[in-house]
Amino acid sequence: MQMDKDTLPEQNKTPFHYRLRQLGLPVAIFIVGTVLSISLAKHEANRQRLELEDRFKATVQQTTRVLQEKVDRFTLLMKAGRGLVLNHPDAPTLQLNRRWHQMFDSYEMRYSDFGIIGLSYTRYLAPDERQAFVDRFNQESPRKLTIFPPPAPNQPSFLVMHLTPAAVESRMLGYDIYNGDSRRKAALQAMTSGTMSATQPLSLLPTDINSLDYLLLLPVQTNAAFLGWVTLGFSMSQLVQESLNDLTNPLRIQLIDPRQGSQSISYDSHPELGQPEPSLQHAASLTLAGQEIHLQISPLDPDLHREASSQYHGPTLISGLSLTLLVASLLLFFIQARHQALRLSNHMAARADEMYKRYRTLFTQSPEAIVVHVNGVVELANEHAAALFGCNSPDKLVQRSIDTLVHPDSLSFVRDRGAALERGEALKPAEQKLMRLDGSTFEAEVSSTMIQYRGKQAIQVMFRDITSDKAQRQESRIAQAVFRHSHDAIMVTDGRGRIELVNAAFQKLTGYAPAAMTGRNVSVLNSGHHDSSFFHRMWMALINTGEWSGDIVNRTREGRLYIQETNITAVKDEQQQTQHYVCLMRDVTEQRRGLDYTQLQALKEQLAQTHGLSQ
Structure with missing residues (x-):
């Protein structure tokens, strides 16, 4: 019977003691587990909030970087x-318009996909040259140019002339942006x-x-004159929406332009949601033509806001009573977090690679010679740069010191410009003396800009060979001197056959003043x-050979006949059309006195008949 008592000891206990013993350890474990779970949940909530904030800041920075690019x-x-405009500053308007559309159509881009509303060349016209320009355009073009809104007589005009896409050009041709206050201020700036x-x-x-748009204006000027602006209108709201559509986690972006004189929201991607929660709101900025545009970015996922504001990590608190479930939950959380971070990183890397490829496309197809160098060593060059420096491949320029492409006379000037760029200064285009790989020199107009290239600070340099331009200007000055004297x-x-230009000797010969002859037909003589x-x-003879020489009997303004030794030369354009x-x-009347008697008599008789005189 003793054996039976030892085997069933609990039967001799009272129900209260039995239950207390049963509950004691579970309660103690529960209390310890609860305290530990609360502590772990609070610690985990703080850690997760910091990690969430870091991830959100990284997303904000990447989104801002994509927008900036x-x-x-x-x-x-x-x-x-x-x-294009600087390469053809004197081209007729129709020819420049054709070149404009040929170049930008060759890029095979749907400009609207990039948020571009219109890319145009806007012409500057002083009040005294406006009407002559409109008249000349309407004479030369089947399209009729009408300036709208009508300008005041004493104000200049900033006329939209060439615009891509072409469908927009037909509506905007002749639009005077001087009349728009914001456009005028930006253009004058x-x-x-x-x-x-x-x-x-x-x-x-x-x-x-709900559209937020901007107009960028890039001045176009030569050493001699200001020509106008290249303008680009784009939808900032479209760029924002495209960037948001590419994200895994939805965001809300609010833009504030401080130039509007207040902190009011210029654009809100989700205006229907009211004020955003401050728990994960992050500030950033964009640089637009030297102006800073402020961004306020917040997540749209309400779970993220709850996680950021929660004092305890719910899953950890609930699963704290089970160590296995806790470990599994933490492991699953870390796997998911890492997977999400990798997906975001890969997606951003793919977007960055796509942007780089687009940049390379624009880079290689640009009509300008372009070189990108890092710390003075060429990292990238296009075909036009290779041709300009006399090599058959851009690879010949890569890893070459930029100093080897600069003539010693311009070397210190180039280094000073590089230092100015590193200080954040904006540089105007400048003339420099450069060297080809074979040692020959040439004059070039150079524009330099600081950019980011593969994560490094680099200088992008655009070259334009102006050797022939300078020679042409010199030839033009010589020709003008010969013409005048x-x-x-x-x-x-x-x-x-309409007279466009005569010199002073013409007036002495014919008696007609130059101003009186402009626009008249040569038959007046x-x-x-x-x-x-x-x-x-x-x-x-002029049509077949382009030249004719001979004597012509002409009449002066006073009615006097004279014998004129004449040499005529046709001037043709690139298409061999006479312009x-x-x-x-x-006057060789006196020199022709040596004609034989028969010729002289015939000429005298003709002169007498013309004058009504007798022999």
Whole structure:
């Protein structure tokens, strides 16, 4: 019976003691476990909040960087447009318009996909040259140019002339942005500073009430004159929405432009949600043409806000009573967090690679010669740069010191500009003396900009060979001197025989003042001495050979007949179409006294008949 008592000891206990013993250890474990779970949950909540804030800040920084890269790529497009205009400063408007669309259409880009509303060249016109420009345009073009809104007589005009996409150009041709307060201020700022400027927020898409748009203006000027601006209008709200659509976790972005004089929201990606929760709100900024645009970014996921504001980590608190479940939950959390971080990192890396490829496309297709160097060593060059420096491949320039491409006369100037860029100064284009790989030198106009290239601070340099431009300017000055001081009369006409230009010797020969001859036909000098077959032979010679020489009997303003030794040369364009005729004229009436008797008599009789005189 003793054995039975030892085997069933609990049967001799009272129910109270039995239950107390049963509950004692579980209660103690529960209390210890509860305290430990609360402590771990609080610690985990603090840790997770910090990690969540770090991840959110990284997302904000990456989103801001993507937005900044989207804005920065507009600069390359605008500089390409400026290079086109500077390469053809004297081209007729129709020819420049054709070149404009040929270049930007060749990029095969849907500009609207990049948030671009329009890329244009806006022409600067002083009040005294406006009407002549409009008249000349309407004479040369099938399209009719009408300035709108109508300008005041004493104000200049900033006319939209060439615009991509072409569908927008037909509506905006002749629009005077001088009349828009924000556009005018930005244009004048760019004109006086020589650097890119941006308007305050405006609406370029009036049908979209929630649109936030900007207009960038890049000045186009030569040493001699200010030509106008390359302008690019884009939808900042579209860029923001595209960036948000690419994110795994939804965000809300609010933009504040401090130039508007208040901290009011310029644009809100989700205006229907009211004020955002401050728990995870983060501030950032964009740089737009030297102006800082503030961003306020917050998550849209309500769970993130709860996690950021929670004092205890719920899953840890609930699973604290089970060590296995706690370990599994923590392991699952870390796996998910790491997987999410890797996905975000890979996605951002893919976006960065895509942006780099787009930059390389614009880089290689740019009509300008471009070199990117880091710490004075070339890292990237395009085909135009290779051709400019006399090598058959851009690879010949890579890893070459930038100093080897600069002539010693310009070396200190180049180094000073590099130091100025590192200090954050904006530089205007400047002329420099450079060297090709074979040692030959040439003059170039150089524009330098500080950029980020593969995570490094680099300098992007754009070159334009101006050797021929300078030579042409010198030749033009020489030609003008010869034209003004020549003892021979010189007359320049258009292809249809209308007089465009005469010199002082022309007035001395014919009696006609230069101002009175402009726009008149050369037939004003016709004496009636020659028949139509004579002029037919002359024009056929000009058409076939481009030259004609011979004597013509002409009449002065006073009615005097004289014998004119004449040399005519046709001036043709690149398509071999005659645009002008240059005529050299000399009075040889006295020299022709040596003609034989028969020729002289015939000429005298003709002169007598013309004057109504007798022999």
